[in-house]
Amino acid sequence: MGLNGRVIEEQRNYFIVDTIKSAIRCSIRGSLKKNRVRVCTGDIVTIDITNQDTGEGVITAIKERTSFLKRPALANLTQILFVNTYKHPSLDTEALDRFLFAAEVYQVPAVIIFNKTDLLSPQEWESLDVTASYYKKIGYRILFTSAKKMTGIDDLKGICRNEVSACTGLSGVGKSTLLSCLFPEIDFKTANVSGASGRGTHTTTSISLHPFESGYLADTPGFSFVEIPPVDEIDVVNYFPELEAATGKCRFNNCIHNGEPGCEVQELININEILSSRREHYLKIFNEEKARRQKFR
Ligand SMILES: Nc1nc2c(ncn2[C@@H]2O[C@H](COP(=O)(O)OP(=O)(O)OP(=O)(O)O)[C@@H](O)[C@H]2O)c(=O)[nH]1
Ligand SMILES: [Mg+2]
Ligand SMILES: [Zn+2]
Structure with a gap:
């Protein structure tokens, strides 16, 4: 009978799985390794107890991640x-x-x-x-x-x-x-x-x-620089909610909000509705994503 739990810590070759009742030290079943599944902290898993004396177990399945x-x-x-x-x-x-x-x-x-x-x-x-x-x-x-x-x-x-x-x-x-x-x-x-x-x-x-x-x-350990996930540069604006909301109102439908005439984002910056630093940071990410895409093409 498998137990369900959540991986709460990753150690060298083991994972600590919290099953509400107790925290169980588990290894990974060979077949999961073959499928190249990489278990990580936060994963919801099914385990079997393999050693009744030590209470150790093995992870037999991983639930699909929501994030x-x-x-x-x-x-x-x-x-x-x-x-x-x-x-x-x-x-x-x-x-x-x-x-x-x-x-x-x-x-x-x-x-x-x-x-x-x-x-x-x-x-x-x-x-x-x-x-x-x-x-x-x-x-x-x-x-x-x-x-x-x-x-x-x-x-x-x-x-x-x-x-x-x-x-x-x-x-x-x-x-x-x-x-x-x-x-x-x-x-x-x-x-x-x-x-x-x-x-x-x-x-x-x-x-x-x-x-x-x-x-x-x-x-989590602190960092000095925030790494960004790769997305197509054209899509970057979709992850800046207030810029995305303005996008449809620009004069040109391919406006990237970088000084084009009739740019709604610029209009909203002019009346202090949008922070100019938000556009600045959006453009910086836009350019980084573009450079990344060109590098890997
Ligand atoms: N005045 C003041 N100092 C604080 C406050 N919170 C944390 N500190 C101090 O800020 C310094 C850094 O705190 P940490 O909790 O180590 O910061 P951290 O974000 O975990 O840092 P890293 O682990 O290096 O990423 C310590 O000297 C804390 O005492 C606060 O609310 N007010
Ligand atoms: Mg810290
Ligand atoms: Zn625009």
């Missing part, structure tokens, strides 16, 4: 929490826009968190509020937190309930500290240091899903 994040490899996320700071480090809207683009491509809802709000002066709050309101207007969920002052933590808990979430963002924004507020018993700091160490491309970065209120939460 897949490539780096770090995480399957079946239902949302991604993208943590930002207004300062220390200073707000990087390009990283935010690249990240939102990736989340749209992966079709995983993104929640934008602004952490370290305890550091803000009233003027800085005002400025952050303008930015945050924009992202809210174009459809993203926003949360302000201070891990230091423990503000916004109850809202964060509410957002994570019943969801499989990964906490991601640039280095130093406070991902691990925020998660420590939810899991006081787990040392996210040391977990991350070992995960991010090693420069070899095959170094296993160990990312764990922690059971939380009928869902799971993962911390």
Whole structure:
């Protein structure tokens, strides 16, 4: 009789599978390996207990994924929490826009968190509020937190309930500290240091899903640059919701919103309805995708 569970951690040659009742160390059945199926954290799997004494098992089947994040490899996320700071480090809207683009491509809802709000002066709050309101207007969920002052933590808990979430963002924004507020018993700091160490491309970065209120939460190592998934450059605009909404109203139907006459996006930028930085970041991704496609043709 097979048991169902979720892979919550990847170790050297094993996977830890959470079956609600217990966490079981499993290897992978040979036939799955032959099919070149690569199990990853977040996968929902069927297992057989192979050793009654040690309680170890083997993964016999993998359920089709509803979503897949490539780096770090995480399957079946239902949302991604993208943590930002207004300062220390200073707000990087390009990283935010690249990240939102990736989340749209992966079709995983993104929640934008602004952490370290305890550091803000009233003027800085005002400025952050303008930015945050924009992202809210174009459809993203926003949360302000201070891990230091423990503000916004109850809202964060509410957002994570019943969801499989990964906490991601640039280095130093406070991902691990925020998660420590939810899991006081787990040392996210040391977990991350070992995960991010090693420069070899095959170094296993160990990312764990922690059971939380009928869902799971993962911390991930910070990065300094947001990689974007490959899409046709013509489609890039479809992943910028407010630019996509304007697209049909441009004079030319092949308008790429880069200075063409009668461009609706430009019109909306002129009246402060669209942030010019959004178009700038869209065009940058457009050009990157175009260069990538030409390189591989
Ligand atoms: N003032 C203030 N400092 C914070 C807050 N949250 C985290 N920090 C500090 O910011 C620094 C970085 O926090 P981490 O939680 O390690 O950041 P991280 O995002 O996990 O960083 P990486 O793992 O390197 O990606 C630490 O010194 C924290 O104490 C906050 O809300 N307010
Ligand atoms: Mg960390
Ligand atoms: Zn246009």
